[in-house]
Amino acid sequence: MLQSVVDVLACPHCGQGLAAAEGSLRCPVGHTFDLAKQGYVSLLAGAGTGIDGDDAAMVAARHEVLEAGHYTPVGEHVAREAARVTPAGGAVLDVGAGTGYYLREALAGCPDSPGVALDVSKYACRRAAKADPRIGAVLADAWRALPLLDGSVSTVLNVFAPRHAAEMARVLRPGGHLVVVTPEPRHLVSLVDRLGLITVDERKRQRLDEQLGDRFEPVTSSEVTFGLSLSLGEAEAVAAMGPSARHVAAAELRDRLAELPEPVETTAAVTATTYRLRTSID
Known part of the structure; x- marks a missing residue:
């Protein structure tokens, strides 16, 4: 619900x-942003970066x-x-939130946030707006100035x-935290190899x-590894929800899937790192 987060949002034109x-x-200057009937607000402003958001099929x-x-x-x-590092009532921002799933899970342990x-x-914003009553969904470009107030x-x-x-x-407020999850090079590798999907950059951690x-100092880092046993339909959805959906035609993907035994077994491997905002930036 947008009302719960209005006090941390900023006008994308003037920053107020x-x-x-x-x-x-x-905003006080008079810039006005209509609420979409699906429950989110667009705070996009100016020329875009050329980054396309996920389409309806990818989000589904x-x-x-x-x-x-x-x-x-x-x-x-x-x-x-999130529960460990978020003070009572502190706002949580999910950048690139998708359907709002991870933010919903985080808020479950932060009952006042x-x-x-x-x-x-x-x-994605349409889905996120419905994920939890405390979530306010905002259409904005993560590569541009975020439409939030300083330290909010x-x-x-x-x-x-x-x-x-x-x-x-x-x-982020002083002393605030950033929780980042990135795939490891071996993430879903057996599925990636068999379906010709996009691989994870070996230098991802270095980058x-x-x-x-x-700006940030690492506090904790863990590898989260778990097996997946998928039906052919679920394996197709896993492939279709990521960047490979833009590079492998749906018909070609289904042809490759038809050659696999069911269930499709693979392993997910990600690294989750929590960072603290540095007190000073050189």
Whole structure:
């Protein structure tokens, strides 16, 4: 519900705070943003970065996989970390929130906290707006200035999503935390190999350290590994919910899946790292 997070949001044009008006949000200057009937607000402004949000099919596939419980170990880890580092009532921001699944799990352990689900896909925002009554869904580009006030949130989540280190640091309160989940190179590797999906960059961990090192210091890091036993339909949804959906035609994917034995067995492997905002930035 957007009312729960209005006090942390900022106008994307002038950076000032927003207030709820009849069916819209408005800043002191008069910039006005209408609320979509699906429950989210668009705070996109200016020319885009060229990054396309997930389409309806990708979001539907992700919803199917997550709600079936296949990524429960990741959701449980995110929830534990959010509960550990978020002070009572502190706002939680999920950058690249998708359907709102991970933010919903995090808020379950933070009973007094509101949550902001930020995504550039309107289809994702529609899902996130309905994920939990304390979630306010915001259509915005994670690569641009985030439409939140300086120091307005206690915890930022970033699960399989883009990250703009400077902006995440700006919106965090002093001493705030960032929880990042990234896939390991062996994540779903047997499925990736058999279906010709996109592989994980071997330098992903190094690039993450380079992105965040100036502003964040790591506090804890864990590898979360678990097996997946999938029907052919579920395996198709796993492939369709990620970036491979843009590179492998649906018909070709189904042809490859038809050659696999059922159930399809594979292993998920991700690294979950919690960072603390540095007290000073050189």
